[in-house]
Amino acid sequence: MQKVTSADGTSIAYDRLGEGPAVVLVCGGSVDRMSNAPLAALLAQSYTVYNYDRRGRGDSGDAEVYAIEREFEDLDAIFAAAGGSAHLYGTSSGAALALLATAAGRPVNKLALWEPPYFLEGAEGRPVADTASIYRGFVAEGRRDKAAEYFMAEVVGMPAEFVAQAKASPWWPAQEAIAHTLAYDATVMGDYSIPVEAIKSIKQPARVLTGGVAWPWMSDSNKAVAELLQDGSHVVLAEQQHNVDPAVLAPALKEFWA
Structure with missing residues (x-):
């Protein structure tokens, strides 16, 4: 484990594995970097992987007041440790964070998103707005x-x-x-609607990946996100649920980043 210091002084912990082009992994909600550890180990066969704890969890520090911009700055510190730019992967609400960070101008080479949990208008099961x-x-x-x-x-x-x-x-x-x-x-998810303008502004190659047995609302919204991207694609991983098998996901990410 290593640490970098974010712009507001918060300590951000990460694991560095492997050798090759840099890849940064962003975890989702209710978990820390350990949730991405099996995937990191597989990707480390071909990449230098930076698997970090988002602020407030695991071995990272936190600040009294939260703002999405502080998480962007945390990524800035990780990107600097990675040499200035990297491929970026995010899962679930971490995919939404990765998407917004890319739209906000972070030095992302290629962006990969696993099942960002947006809802189309009128979809059943949508959480309350706040x-x-x-x-x-x-x-x-x-x-x-x-x-x-x-x-x-x-x-x-x-x-x-x-x-x-x-x-x-x-x-x-x-x-x-x-x-x-x-x-x-x-806060990252907002009202769970698709951030259309942010997605349209992303110029980097980006891929949205969805499980073959995903909830219908997830499949529909993921397709919509991919269609909004300037250089986007949508891939379905057969038989995969939201808790995707790293052994299935890793080859799909390697193929895209290659």
């Missing part, structure tokens, strides 16, 4: 467990029996520990 305030409220009240439970049940849409089992699992305390970062991802 989930960030809900998470912040729970955390401020000292109810981190309720924030994590709300994420699983109301935003992800997991069944009640799964949530109950999760709360009894050994890994549940880790969910509570980073529950404050759920508001960060919710």
Whole structure:
């Protein structure tokens, strides 16, 4: 593990693996860099992989006030460590962050997005518009467990029996520990609608990847994102769910970045 310092003084931790062209991995919500560790190990066979902890989670520091721009600056620090530019991969809400960072002018060579969770207008299951305030409220009240439970049940849409089992699992305390970062991802997602103008501004080659058994709303919105990109493509990975198998994803990313 190594660390860089972001523009606001926050320490950002990352693992550096492999040799070759630089690749930066962005994790999604309710997880830290360990969620991308298996993928990082596979990509390290061909690339120098920078797998970092987003602020507020894992071994990275945090600041009192959150803003999406601070996460852009965190990426700036990682890109600097990577030599100035890199391919960028993001998963779920981390894909949305990677997309917005690219649109904001970060030095991305090629952009790969795994199932950014946007909703088309009128799609069923769309979260309420301001989930960030809900998470912040729970955390401020000292109810981190309720924030994590709300994420699983109301935003992800997991069944009640799964949530109950999760709360009894050994890994549940880790969910509570980073529950404050759920508001960060919710801020990135906004009202969960597609950020049309930001996507249209991206000039780099970009690929949206979707699982073959994705939720219908996810498949529809991912196709729409790809169509809005100036140099975009959409690839479906057969039989894959949102928790994609790294052994299936890694070859698809290598093919695109090559």
